[in-house]
Amino acid sequence: MVNIHDVARKAQVSVATVSRVLNKSSAVSFSTKIRVEQAITELNYEPSTLGRNLRKLESRLLLVLIPSISNPFYTDVIKGIEDTAINLDYNILLCQTNSNPKRESIYFNLIKNHLADGIISMDPTVNKRNLMDLAEKHPIIQCSEYDIDGSIAYTTINNELAAYHAIRYLIKIGHKKIALINSDEKFLYARERRQGYERALKEFGIELNLSWVYHAESLGFEGGQQAMRQLLNHPNRPTAVFAVSDILAIGALNEIHTNGLHIPNDIALVGFDNISFSTMTHPTLTTISQPMFKMGCIAAKMIINKIQGKKVESIILDHDLVIREST
Amino acid sequence: MVNIHDVARKAQVSVATVSRVLNKSSAVSFSTKIRVEQAITELNYEPSTLGRNLRKLESRLLLVLIPSISNPFYTDVIKGIEDTAINLDYNILLCQTNSNPKRESIYFNLIKNHLADGIISMDPTVNKRNLMDLAEKHPIIQCSEYDIDGSIAYTTINNELAAYHAIRYLIKIGHKKIALINSDEKFLYARERRQGYERALKEFGIELNLSWVYHAESLGFEGGQQAMRQLLNHPNRPTAVFAVSDILAIGALNEIHTNGLHIPNDIALVGFDNISFSTMTHPTLTTISQPMFKMGCIAAKMIINKIQGKKVESIILDHDLVIREST
DNA sequence: TTGAAAGCGCTAACAG
């Protein structure tokens, strides 16, 4: 690898001067600048980011922590992050944690070592303690997921309200027997969406039937299928189902079809996220739409502000109820 | 940030000794080892990967270049890569290029600067020239996509044969009017799958009808919908459709339903990839299954071998025809 | 306008 010394030698200047033309930092005479640039092209020299980072303690790289890329919800959020980051001359690196603490620590090390300047965490299963410790010394923000008590700034939607809206809508179109397919309540969003579900029922004087509240065992299609299977076997079958993710809803939809039932006539179905696949099902899926792209943009803006030492406040974004054929 | 000197001072040893206990490189007396370890925990010291990399010119990080995480095909491949890499003590960083050459060069710089040890490229739109230049000096392998003339080792399936199998199967169950929904033929896989399509037709004495060969304008659902819309309007409507990806097939499936036609009675449908969505459609999708996880494992093994200076050969993997309800 | 030199945090060769 050709390095800055080689260039300096070839251009007959000092490494400092080469560095200066590289960084356009301070005045260099026109003639030496030309000489240096010539040497650079002739030697095909490319400066080492590693050396530069070590010196400047900056990398202009952003880490994005996601539990898994298999969830299409993240796709659009990441698009937003990338768009914004690239415009501000930052690049992003995607890190799948698979909710594995060991992985986490590897990625945390990246920031400790100035290989990255900041972290956007979208992982709900991240170790809160570690994250908060890290956040004391390094720029971190949370996106979609967050800690209610935490000191870490975040952007997200109002999950409780979104769920409330979904259920209120189901009630208004005549449903009284409404089931909930939730994820594991170790996730904050799951707890919040459940609260919204309960609030809506209460507000309309519908009694909570705990046997209609189901916790999916996986976040994949199978989770939705399994949950729906249980609900279909229920002696008092619900007439509507709210699933806390489109993936779960699609699994449920599948199970309903398999049992020869009709959506929405026999059972109405509402999902959450508005992933692109939700328009491809038959019938198409009524769902809560999150402003994923915008959320990504805001997250990127927040972390970059934080990196630059500015004060950042958490931001709650709006959601929408998208009514389609499944209700 | 506390560094190796602080630890050395605290433990009253030299930095070399600290480095030794850190790397378990050579013998250190038990008592000093204890002292150093104590100093490390007391100071909460964590070694800087940056400094280490700069010194060792190694990062144990693998770059994985994908065009976009929105395609679920990549999900399982990446799982395979991660599994294998982590076992061999390498970590992976996902890089979305969005087929944007500027992005590409940023990620290429990471390897030039020893911020990464190797690259697995799955991006079909990557600049071949740059990639090949880079490959002369750095470990690179291609996965799924490859250059037919290239000097870069790869792992993939036999796309021509896979398409041939799909079409042969359609013919054997009685179809003669078989359409192809292809992607842009700038992609090698698209050209190869088309060749397989044509070979099967020829072998069974079916004349090629070019108006049944459609190139989708996008790789998303809409691409499949658009293509299918055209085919449904065709004066001589095909009885079977082979789409070169499940996403396209699902778009097509949707369009067929929208027009009130029945799958497979009116039109049979075959996809490609066997993504998890393909079991969630109604009817479920017949498709060509690629060994995505295995492909990922092999790609990781190859790149690590290459990094370690071993010779690596390209590997062609087997595919499977998975027959479901859509045919 | 330019150069010399220190130093970012670490490892490894060498010497003792």
Add this chain to the structure above:
DNA sequence: CTGTTAGCGCTTTCAA
């Protein structure tokens, strides 16, 4: 078994 020292590739004072 341990310390000294050079150096990975770069930027940035300081001095000229």
